[in-house]
Amino acid sequence: MGIDALLIPAILFFILGVIAKFVDSDLKFPDGMSKGISIYLLMAIGLKGGAELGKADLGIAVQSIFWAIVLGFVLPIIGYWILRFRNKIDSMNAAAISAHYGSVSAGTFLTAIAFLEASKIEFETYPIIMMVMMESPAIIIGLVLAALARKRLQASGEMKTQQAPETEWGPLLKEAFTNGSVLVLLGAMFIGAVVPPENMATLYPFTKEIFMGVLCLFLLEMGIVGAQRLDAFKKGGGAYLIAFGIIMPIIGGTIGVVVAVSFLGFTAGGALLVAILSASASYIAVPPVMRYGVPEANPSYYLALSLGVTFPFNVVIGIPLFYNMAIYYQGLVA
Amino acid sequence: MGIDALLIPAILFFILGVIAKFVDSDLKFPDGMSKGISIYLLMAIGLKGGAELGKADLGIAVQSIFWAIVLGFVLPIIGYWILRFRNKIDSMNAAAISAHYGSVSAGTFLTAIAFLEASKIEFETYPIIMMVMMESPAIIIGLVLAALARKRLQASGEMKTQQAPETEWGPLLKEAFTNGSVLVLLGAMFIGAVVPPENMATLYPFTKEIFMGVLCLFLLEMGIVGAQRLDAFKKGGGAYLIAFGIIMPIIGGTIGVVVAVSFLGFTAGGALLVAILSASASYIAVPPVMRYGVPEANPSYYLALSLGVTFPFNVVIGIPLFYNMAIYYQGLVA
Amino acid sequence: MGIDALLIPAILFFILGVIAKFVDSDLKFPDGMSKGISIYLLMAIGLKGGAELGKADLGIAVQSIFWAIVLGFVLPIIGYWILRFRNKIDSMNAAAISAHYGSVSAGTFLTAIAFLEASKIEFETYPIIMMVMMESPAIIIGLVLAALARKRLQASGEMKTQQAPETEWGPLLKEAFTNGSVLVLLGAMFIGAVVPPENMATLYPFTKEIFMGVLCLFLLEMGIVGAQRLDAFKKGGGAYLIAFGIIMPIIGGTIGVVVAVSFLGFTAGGALLVAILSASASYIAVPPVMRYGVPEANPSYYLALSLGVTFPFNVVIGIPLFYNMAIYYQGLVA
Amino acid sequence: MSVKGCTAKQVQIIADSGLEPRIIKRLNKVGIANYTVFDARGEGDSGWHSGQMDGDSEVLILLLLEEGQMDSLKDVCKHYLSRGHHLTVFVSNVEMISLSCM
Amino acid sequence: MSVKGCTAKQVQIIADSGLEPRIIKRLNKVGIANYTVFDARGEGDSGWHSGQMDGDSEVLILLLLEEGQMDSLKDVCKHYLSRGHHLTVFVSNVEMISLSCM
């Protein structure tokens, strides 16, 4: 399974991108390309999720959403707690980083789907709904953690009151719910759910058939971008952070497997997807909000972690790992 | 029919884009993306039109072209006359704006085709040829109206002769016929007509199958761009202009229906397409020419009108309206 | 055959691009578009080559690679010799230009494949492997020729030692092997070879089915870019260079036909592809290396030649010419 | 309102692209309505903006201001800088070329 | 021709992107052959250029000129400005760093 997983084109293209960076190749995507492909991928996955939603069991759907929100709130708190352990990472950076881990990476999620489809493994589609639901809670928790930390720092005199940005709750909360990727996902899901299947079918050549190919191109770019990000650790002793970027997805993925199997009754395929939602860290929706809402944190850290460490870890190791974990855990609880 | 029309994915994605802007989302397409998609759409529709041209009845084709040119000349004059009514809009802005309404919006036209295909309604393909023919006359009329107005203003002393740009007829006329969108449309149409069908077929997965999906992506972007444009009216009392942006397409569409049914003998489907050609306002080919040829006019006005008012009106209301109008009128004259 | 070749959509779109430039149209692709499409084309052709490699005869594959490397080393030397004939072109420009002709143009190669597929002519796929092999040797020879010329100029006192850039062999050689297009081609080829066919199939709608359509869009852009480049000759008497841009591909193509038929035993289809590899000049991989490695040369010359002269020559005349040459030569040696 | 005089202050603001709409709204409120924006990438004390993704791009906002507008500008900058946002702002003097200044 | 001296006039022209080829052709005619162009978006008295579509983008043309070329430049600007086109043009002094100026 381990080696098999690596023979999935999407993952190989990701590795190609990483290699390109390590041999210091001049391979570079034009500026707008990955932004454009991201919108396409979100649109495609949203439409797919919406179409499935029509056939969904309302009970399980509601439970999935419930657990998605729980994960979105709980994971960043766990992350924060680990980062703050023995004061390793200052509280503002810890708040900003952990928000990323409560949210999700659509790219990783789609790679997991590619893995399941290539391996002809069945999976539930409720995780697509869960993905939409997990973007916002983590953002809110991240902002709350930062606001609390700021209060503490002010009280202790470490931060001057004048310096301290008041959290502009209104605009930031709004942003948690209206940022581009949430909107495209939600909108496409709604469209996928209300449009009659015959009308939908004309979109499939674009949204389904060429999907895997486009994903490969995207992962090639993500490989380059992710590997580039690692440079950020050269400057400061990032050992603790790098360890976090590997341990946190393992914890998240494990929790995801348990939730999916024990509480939602998913198959191993569906459990992998929930695990990946939990294990992955956002690199599109959350960074802009944290930049604005927690300007004290260093964006290099959270971008390097989510793109340079956790993304590659999940794509190359996490996906087969969590799938095997799900099978093992299913055996355990059965 | 009204609600049904709204269940066409392309239109729903347009509305999603409008919503994105109104909730002030940060959703943004990369800079080159809509330019690139525009070229693709023009290429695809041109090839389709060209392939049909081979099978076309020469008599009807010639008549269609004749009427396209007539519409291209007459519509801007009607528009100018309405805008100048009681001196509401100054003559330079009136000239520039009305040129846009004599020309066409390929995006609206393609949405109308999506509507017909989703509703399984037959339609003639002559309107694709008409679309190419309607770009240039309106530009010429707009420049002529501006030149006449300039003469009048100079005669009355309202504009200093030194200030007044002489219309550089040569380059501007050339531009009316060689601007990018006319060229891609004409070129693709020619290619579609001369290449043997077997050779054409290898292009269809790109130009036909993924077409509807790409159109959805395009309309999502157009929704954002259109809604953004409305801000232009916040600054100056645009009530009269906004009213024009709705009344003018209704007049144009009605004339289009009459021409299509009474003079060209088209079905309701084909009549919808002629109506949309007449009702829609250019936002790609005409603005650059007017910027250069009528620098006295304010680009905010014509872009806000064609993108912010008339495009959404046609996509959401105009398409079902004109289709029903065509059916009603056919009953009337039958 | 001549006229038939022109009825291939890809070639017609190229001509449309050339026309657009000559009528001075404002048609322009957004900045990143052709860069993005290039990556797509290299990925698609690499995957195709890799998939074929699995079925390849190892003996012929090794021979193909051998001859590719020979051509990559020999062609730039021939080119250099012609350019230096009677001292027409100074040695630094001659070195830089000839490196382009030893390398290959993927766009021309793909157009040749489009020609063969449209004409339903069989062809060997070994040339795809040859293409990858031909990028680097030419770059090395170009740098060596420049370094030798520099030594000579210094010895003769025409170039001050202080002025003369030492060739940074390390980084430049690395670049010859790690530049973006080599890497995407090699990587995709590797992926195409190792991934089991069932897993590959999900990529085909993207990499195979829409391929021809994307190629048309690319050639439209290349037509514009190529024609624009011709302006460079307006400034200096480029007659000798323009002649070179036509004679060199004829020489290269002829050598390619001989190698393919006599040494590799290819059919006329495969021979056309080898001829085009030999006849075409790089415009993606080589220019950046020459800019950096031979800064004394004028980039206008090599870009104008490869994009403005040789690319159009090959696409419009070279492809049918070399195909007929291959058939004729096969008759001769049979 | 465009610059009226024949000299102006050329202000350049480098900021995360997410700040662009916010800064422009705030400039508008203090009466600075005209601006030009360029996409950029770069590196500073707060790390590297690759320009490859939405949360990772920056912009340069160019403003031509009259001397009298500089205080308003400084207020806007102070608003962001005092909240810890990373703005790199610098000013120089330029001469305008316009019909009335030739 | 590149700047010869060790100081130069840095001229910046903001214009609708449709004017770019025209301005450059006209600059060429008066002997100004070297230029650098940046894509831009922005807002001015003539409304908003979103940069999203072809008819709705603008550019900044950067020119390094010798003092003696300024008159030619002004002629080109006057040509457009007097016809009502929206050019925003401003000038400052720069020092060149080149082998001969170090």
Next chain:
Amino acid sequence: MSVKGCTAKQVQIIADSGLEPRIIKRLNKVGIANYTVFDARGEGDSGWHSGQMDGDSEVLILLLLEEGQMDSLKDVCKHYLSRGHHLTVFVSNVEMISLSCM
């Protein structure tokens, strides 16, 4: 390190985009870590950079430097210029707007 003082040298370097990573690496070595980059196209004595393809684009690198860093900068420029590379480099003075300079 960001500019500390309230005035700075604004250095602009126009170069082939292939030189961008090389120049930045070399600037880093001499202690110039902060920079901003813009994509550009243009024409010079070495021909036309259309900006349409990878080997045919250029960039403007903007540096805000302290007076004391100018010598390091000049060394980096000399390295490239003396090897025949086409760098167009020019410098002007700017005032910084920052919390400590207001």
